[in-house]
Amino acid sequence: MRLMGRVGRGLLWVVLVVLLLVLAAVLWLRGTSRPQVSGEMRLAGLSGPVTVTRDAWGVPHIRAEASDEDAIFALGFTHWQDRAWQMDFQRRVTQGRLSEVLGEAGLSQDRFLRTWGFSRAAESALPALSERSRRMIRAYTAGVNAAMAQGKVAPEFRILGYTPEPWTEVDAIAWSKLMAYDLGGNWDEELLAARVQEKLGEGRMDDIRPPYPQGATTILSAGEVGEENAAPVGANAVTLPDATLAALRTHLEAARSLGMERVPGKGSNNWVISGSRTESGKPILADDPHLALSSPMLWYLADLRGPTLRVIGATIPGLPSVVIGRNDRIAWGVTNVNPDVQDLYIEPESARLTQRTEVIKVKGGEDVRLTVRESEHGPIISDVGAGALGPRVALKWTALQPGDTTLDAFLGLNYAQNWNEFREALRPYVAPSQSFVYADVDGNVGYTAPGRVPVREGWDGSEPVPGDGSREWQGFIPYEELPATLNPDDGLVVTANNKVLPGGADPLGNLRNWAEPYRAERITALLTAKPEGLTLDDVKAVQLDTVSLVWRDLQPLLLATQPDGDLSRAALERLRGWDGNQTTESVPSTVYEAWLAELQTMAGDELGDDTRLNALAVREQLREDGELCRSEAARVESCADLLRVSLKAAVDGLAARLGDDLDGWTYGRVHTVASNHRAFGQVDALAWLFNHAAPTPGGTNTVNVARPDPETLRQTHGPSYRHIIDLADMNRSLYIGSLGQGGNPLGEHVSDQQGRWTSGEYLPMSTDEGDWGRTVTLTLTPGE
Secondary structure, three states: OHHHHHHHHHHHHHHHHHHHHHHHHHHHHHHHHOOOOOEEEEEOOOOOOEEEEEOOOOOEEEEEOOOHHHHHHHHHHHHHHHHHHHHHHHHHHHHOOOHHHHHHHHHHHHHHHHHHOHHHHHHHHHHHOOHHHHHHHHHHHHHHHHHHOOOOOOHHHHHHOOOOOOOOOOHHHHHHHHHHHHHOOOHHHHHHHHHHHHHOOOOOHHHHOOOOOOOOOOOOOHHHHOOOEOOOOOOOOOOOOHHHHHHHHHHHHHHHHOOOOOOOOOEEEEEEEOHHHEOOOOOEEEEEEEEEOEEOOOOEEEEEEOOOOEEEEEEOOOOOOEEEEEEOOEEEEEEEOOOOOEEEEEEOOOOOOEEEEEEEOOOOOOOEEEEEEEOOOOEEOOOOHHHHHOOEEEEEEHHHOOOOOHHHHHHHHHHOOOHHHHHHHOOOOOOOOEEEEEEEOOOOEEEEOOOOOEOOOOOOOOOOEEOOOOOOOOOEOOHHHOOEEEOOOOOEEEEOOOOOOOEOOEOOEOOOOOOOOHHHHHHHHHHHOOOOOEOHHHHHHHHOOOEOHHHHHHHHHHHOOOOOOHHHHHHHHHHOOOOOEOOOOOHHHHHHHHHHHHHOOOOHHHHOOOOOOOHHHHHHHHHHOOHHHOEOOOOEOOHHHHHHHHHHHHHHHHHHHHOOOHHHOOHHHHOEEEEEEOOOOOOHHHHHHHOEEEEOOOOOOOOOOOOEOOOOOOEOEEEOEEEEEEOOOHHHOEEEEOOOOOOOOOOOOOOOOHHHHHHOOOEEOOOOHHHOOOOEEEEEEEOO
16 A cells, blocks of 8 residues: 555656646747737837837737838737737748648648749739838838847747748738738639539529529619619630549639638628718718638737828738728728639630749658749649640739739828828729728718729620630729719618629629628618617627528528428427527527538539539529429439428438437537637647637628538638727727737737627727726837
8 A cells, every 4th residue: 555655646746747847838938939018129120219008908009209110110010929920821821832831731722822823923013012102011021020030939830840031021912912812703603604514504504603683782872873784795605624623623622721712601791871870970880801710810900100190900910001990080991892803714725825833842741843834814723633634724813913002002091081082092902802981080981992803895704715815804994983982872881792783784793793682681771770870889789680681581491391200390390480590599590501501512413513502592493493403313303302301411410419409409509610720720739729619690691790611510701800980989989809919829819809709799999098908018119
């Protein structure tokens, strides 16, 4: 017994020593990675003193005395302090250099990124920018490098064993190219059109992606734009062989692994309400961009004050401006327009091609040499595997063309003082085209959709076309002819990625470009239900609304199903009387989303791939007893059969996950937000530290977008940031982010906003120190 006692005490000491060593390692890692946020620093590159006061939520309130460039310097400094890994990862994505630090796991992404040439496009954009923008970029770059020189190292750099390179001016604009990809193209839909042409024949694309419904809500009304638009002629699609389609899909898969993919519900909501409709008599502006959710979150709130720069709002670490926000006179919000700015060209044998060799360095492996060919239209993106033996498919895209001056536009917005200056600031905007809503302290409200949008004469750009010169762009829509309105008669502008202009078509894109109209309809209905006296609380309620109008359309069709078995019957009964409100405690929401996910695969046997229908396509097939419902292999002969079979598949899958007791099938058990780390999110040993999850309400087509992944029902996309700006008193404005200001999992503020974000709370978006709570201040002074 004494021996056992001594052994037990010895093991206890071993455990204690191990725990102490682990604690010491954590404290060391924390101490070497957390930045200095108080006291004083002397830094070369400043022309005068700057204070950086971080509030209770980690938001930096930057005050520069000598120059606006000093404020931007401090923005770069704080961005690197709080989001170093995110910034370095983003520029590695742009450069196609993930394999250098991730090994072969990053190779497919690097091939995609190098072939498309995002970094080369960023390099070509830099010389085109204005002198003011170049000054700001230089100041921002100096601030990033000054923070890097402080020696604090993000945990990711230690885990992966590398030191980040100094920041460059090109790095300061490069991420905008990836944002343009994420928000500004439809080349994947052109691939789908080619697939449908091959498998189903001419004219069947409407079954897979129905056109925007006639008479559905548009952003601008006929009275605001005048004449209706005539629909353009189709493109005479070119059929692509399976090998070429497979090659092109490798790029889609690579982009998807980086969180960049077109999915239903991705885009944004924004709206602006004139003072004639509000309690205060001044406008209220709301915005919530819907993007892939990640850890760290994309956005970083910052408050910048210099001699002439006075702006607060959401920035993106790596970019030297406020992207969404307000200054002392105006406010703005953005949503994706979804214009058609990409085309796939099938190059003839006679096409002249240039080529270059890209060398991809692979950690732990041999270098990979990649040959990239280009035509006059753009990069050949079909040169992957067997695809290189088939047709040569080139991509033409506004964001890859030289002379991109989008950063001039965003910096100009930060300074604009009225509608005319706002419009002029957006004149150099290129991509990704956005629906900008506007309000100012004088009571004006407006809308505009800037960006380079190609003019196509006689074809609509919805399908791949020959590269023989017969389908070329005829320049771009002139800026003055792009959609815009100031002070509309109804005092309201609502955008939700829906069709912009009324009529049979839209010069910004073909009729399949737009998001389904459900969100826009719901927002408009809620805001017009109270024709006057709207308050901030009313606007909050709209932003957080989780009622699905899709359920309104599908309800009679789904409830007519003949259930197969007791579990299906019980699940169907739960749906009867449901109001479509997708709360975390709702059992019908779980049944509905699982069932809809099954129905969306109905075209899989016809197309031979994983294409999913959107809600409009499902609705139309069920209403018309469409051909896509049928499956010879599954012995499904009608939509009635499909409804029975799909309901059983859905409930059987839920029972396997959640058990047979339907009371336990609450939505929040399966519908949890997945804000995962881009590098370590799937690494079991590290995911627990870097990923963040929580139950969330909402669905794909609710105003509070919370698209469930069709395989898991987890939320991977949604409102990455929300703000509501009160033009009656700017400091009463509100914001909330999906996670937090910090990026270091061992530091503060990495996820302290998530609980409020999921429960529908907000934080003050204020420049008043009285609203900042507990603060810490770092003073930066000029030095050598």
